[in-house]
Amino acid sequence: MATIVVTGASSGVGLAAAEQFAARGDEVVLVGRNPARLAAAAERVKAAAVFQADFESLTEVRALAGELRAACPRIDVLANNAGGMVGEFRRTADGFEATMQGNHLAPFLLTTLLREQLRGGRVVNTASRAHVQGSPDPERLAGDPAKYSSWQAYGASKAANILFAAEAARRWPEVFSVSFHPGVVRTNFGSGRVTRLFYKYAPFLVTPEKAGELLVWLATAPEAELVDGGYYVGHSVTRPAPHARDEALAARLWTASAAAVGV
Numbered sequence: 001m002a003t004i005v006v007t008g009a010s011s012g013v014g015l016a017a018a019e020q021f022a023a024r025g026d027e028v029v030l031v032g033r034n035p036a037r038l039a040a041a042a043e044r045v046k047a048a049a050v051f052q053a054d055f056e057s058l059t060e061v062r063a064l065a066g067e068l069r070a071a072c073p074r075i076d077v078l079a080n081n082a083g084g085m086v087g088e089f090r091r092t093a094d095g096f097e098a099t100m101q102g103n104h105l106a107p108f109l110l111t112t113l114l115r116e117q118l119r120g121g122r123v124v125n126t127a128s129r130a131h132v133q134g135s136p137d138p139e140r141l142a143g144d145p146a147k148y149s150s151w152q153a154y155g156a157s158k159a160a161n162i163l164f165a166a167e168a169a170r171r172w173p174e175v176f177s178v179s180f181h182p183g184v185v186r187t188n189f190g191s192g193r194v195t196r197l198f199y200k201y202a203p204f205l206v207t208p209e210k211a212g213e214l215l216v217w218l219a220t221a222p223e224a225e226l227v228d229g230g231y232y233v234g235h236s237v238t239r240p241a242p243h244a245r246d247e248a249l250a251a252r253l254w255t256a257s258a259a260a261v262g263v
Helices: 012-024 035-045 058-070 098-113 129-131 150-171 193-201 208-220 247-261
Strands: 003-007 027-032 047-053 075-082 124-126 176-181 231-233
Touching: 012 027, 012 035, 012 047, 012 208, 027 035, 027 058, 035 047, 035 176, 047 058, 047 124, 058 098, 058 176, 075 098, 075 208, 098 247, 124 208, 150 176, 150 231, 176 208, 208 247
Parallel strands: 003 027, 003 075, 027 047, 075 124, 124 176, 176 231
Antiparallel strands: none
């Protein structure tokens, strides 16, 4: 029985994947931000444990890591699935642009703090094809309100997820890391009425269950069938946009992220 930690597990892809892991007989640990939705998800999944944390607070992420270390001496899979889009520019109390912190810096910190528990395990990062729309700037993680675009910020954070998985594969040979595009998923994702309506009703969207199946496959397929550090679209490893496969950028982003979160 594997121990699986799923962030962003109270709805959408994370909840669907958590239910599928539980159906396999895995020990599923749920992480979410909203206590009421998290409690409802735990009832559906019959979770082994539930932890609440807001990724816009690095203090909460550090506390979460400590709780997970105490509860889970070994973690077989960490599904870094939590994420979202911020409509208007916002800087967190930690001093970083909120989308970059929630989607990249917080999972970077959590994964780093859980590295020993993940030894011999796997990290699956939920990225997006939206990474083509933005590139992270390691020197400007605080963001620039004068140049803010919600889609560019989201794209940059998703490119960061891909770069993180690839760089982790190079730096941490004892932890298998991948990232993936889940499809354009029918969820409550996004900010603003038009964006939310699109993600709820557009006819070609992927169901959370289908996207969850892909996450579960990446978490459980034999390593010999996957590429360490790879970015997946469906069941195929795929070349991301040039900036998201730039090894020099990945190294700079890692160094800047480690300095930003204090690890």
